[in-house]
Structure formats: C-alpha cells, structure tokens
Amino acid sequence: QITQTFLSIERIHATIHDDNLTGNQENNDFYGYEGDDSYFGGTGNDTFVDTQGTNYFDGGEGYDSVNLHGFNSGIQLNLAQESGSYLNEEGQQITQTFLSIERVYATIHDDNLTGNQENNTFYGYEGDDTYFGGAGNDTFVDTQGTNYFDGGEGYDSVNLHGFNSGIQLNLAQESGSYLNEEGQQITQTFLSIERVYATIHDDNLTGNQENNTFYGYEGDDTYFGGAGNDTFVDTQGTNYFDGGEGYDSVNLHGFNSGIQLNLAQESGSY
Structure with missing residues (x-):
C-alpha cells in the first residue's frame, strides 16, 4: 500500500x-x-x-x-x-x-x-424523457424528444430553450408540441408546471390557473395568460400578449431600443 x-x-x-x-x-x-x-x-x-x-x-x-x-x-x-x-x-x-x-x-x-x-434540477437532453418533481421548486431542462413533465408540488419550471423549433404549449390543457428536424409533430405533456423558458423561435404559450412565468426570447411569440397573475418576458419580435385574468405583467427590459406603448389602445412598437 x-x-x-x-x-x-x-x-x-x-x-x-x-x-x-x-x-x-x-x-x-x-x-x-x-x-x-x-x-x-x-x-x-x-x-x-x-x-x-x-x-x-x-x-x-x-x-x-x-x-x-x-x-x-x-x-x-x-x-x-x-x-x-x-x-x-x-x-x-x-x-x-x-x-x-x-x-x-x-x-x-x-x-x-x-x-x-x-x-x-434535471437535464434530460435528447431521448424521450420522463420527469417527476418532488416537493421542491424543480427545473427540467430538455432539448428534444417526446417528453413527459410532472412538476409535482412547488413552483416548477421547464426549460426548452435549446429546442431547434418553436413550441406550441398550453399548460391548462397540459400539452405541447413542436416540429422535429424531419418536420414531424412531436407532442409533450406538461403537468403542474408554472414557469416555461421557451425557444428562440416562434412560440405560442398559454397558461393555466397558476401564476405563470413565460420567457419567449427572440422570435414572434404569442402569450396567453390564465387565471393567475402572469408574467411574460421577451427580448424582441412581433409579439402578442394577452394577460387574461389576474394582475399580469410584460417584461421588455432586454429590448435593444425604447418602446412606444399604449395599454388603452392595446398596442405598442419599438
């Protein structure tokens, strides 16, 4: 020895x-x-x-x-x-x-x-992955595949920022989809998810009854809030924001130029 x-x-x-x-x-x-x-x-x-x-x-x-x-x-x-x-x-x-x-x-x-x-925090990368959160505030990071996300208790997040195409997601319906590299529509399941980091492409994001937070980044994104106090974070693009019920917020802090915005007219520009 x-x-x-x-x-x-x-x-x-x-x-x-x-x-x-x-x-x-x-x-x-x-x-x-x-x-x-x-x-x-x-x-x-x-x-x-x-x-x-x-x-x-x-x-x-x-x-x-x-x-x-x-x-x-x-x-x-x-x-x-x-x-x-x-x-x-x-x-x-x-x-x-x-x-x-x-x-x-x-x-x-x-x-x-x-x-x-x-x-x-779980990183699943490629593959068809299944995620189950526990009692904490969990984060699931994935890049492709037919995935199943169940956040469980806590304020849970899914990070899909690495996907190669935009996502269609409805947390109230607990489902989402995207097009893979072959142009096939791939479905995913989202249970008990409150926060979503979406892609740099064109995303369509709909919330549930919780206080949701959606990050859309680049792309022309569409946001629909649910019954909670929702927050939409974006950095550029021709975007559509509909807060729905609750006290809802839009965060444009990352834009590269000032914005002109009129909530009474429901429009803005930059």
Whole structure:
C-alpha cells in the first residue's frame, strides 16, 4: 500500500478502476469513469461525473450534482428513494445509490427521473424523457424528444430553450408540441408546471390557473395568460400578449431600443 498526500486540492480525475473519493469543505469535482465507484461530498456544492458501474453517490451538504451524461443507455432514477438503475452493454440491470443529490445531468437516451423534497434540477437532453418533481421548486431542462413533465408540488419550471423549433404549449390543457428536424409533430405533456423558458423561435404559450412565468426570447411569440397573475418576458419580435385574468405583467427590459406603448389602445412598437 502506497500513501499519498493531498493538500488544497478541489478536483480529482480518478481511475478506470474502483475508486473511493471523499471531498473537503470546497466545491469538489470528482471524475470516476469506469469501475464501481463511491463518492462522498463534503460541505460544498460538489459534482460527481461517472460513465458506468455500480456506483454510490452521497452528496453530503450543499447543492450537489451527479453527471451521467456519458452513459451508454438511459437511466431510471428516483432521488426520493435514493436509488437508480440502467442497463449495461450486456443488457444487465445495474443499480446505483443516490443520497443527498439535488441536480442530475442525465443521458442522451430515454431517461426517467424523479426528484426528492429538495429544489431539483434535471437535464434530460435528447431521448424521450420522463420527469417527476418532488416537493421542491424543480427545473427540467430538455432539448428534444417526446417528453413527459410532472412538476409535482412547488413552483416548477421547464426549460426548452435549446429546442431547434418553436413550441406550441398550453399548460391548462397540459400539452405541447413542436416540429422535429424531419418536420414531424412531436407532442409533450406538461403537468403542474408554472414557469416555461421557451425557444428562440416562434412560440405560442398559454397558461393555466397558476401564476405563470413565460420567457419567449427572440422570435414572434404569442402569450396567453390564465387565471393567475402572469408574467411574460421577451427580448424582441412581433409579439402578442394577452394577460387574461389576474394582475399580469410584460417584461421588455432586454429590448435593444425604447418602446412606444399604449395599454388603452392595446398596442405598442419599438
């Protein structure tokens, strides 16, 4: 057994074998690669990056992340149950343990991600992904696919900013759609979602009974509020804003020129 000393070290790129890695009070980054690895975070906001194996993740204190983006198959993960699994290259189901984890970067395959009582952030990327939030204010980030979003309790967000085409979304009807690269219409489901970060393309966004917040960015966007006190955030384009019921707001702070606006005439220009 050969001993080593590590002073004032924050990031470790470990081996392709079985590693056991424990952090300190800093924001540590651990890369475990292959092997059956064990990760223990300290008091900081730690990140554990792995690509395969029967792994054990314990974030400890702080807002801690697990990055499984390099896995070769989709993952099934439930942070409330502190467990997850995936199929390895031989088709065997491999289990993993997730304690005190708040953020997960999932795979480019079909993932099923369930949160815990914290404010979770899930990145699903490509694939047909399923997201279930827990008791916190959760955020789901996706870039394409036939996805299912269920925010659960809290004020929950879906970020679709990376999509390659505009989205049609109606939170009251719990549904949305977009055109994929082949021109096919892809549908998505939105349950218990309050905030949506839409695309840089032309979006059509309709709220539900909650206090919704919609970010439309570029594009010619259409906003319809529901029964709540809604907020629409935009940066440019020929846009249409209909607040519906409630005390509704439009945020044009990011525009590159001043605006001329007359609410009595229901019109504006820039």
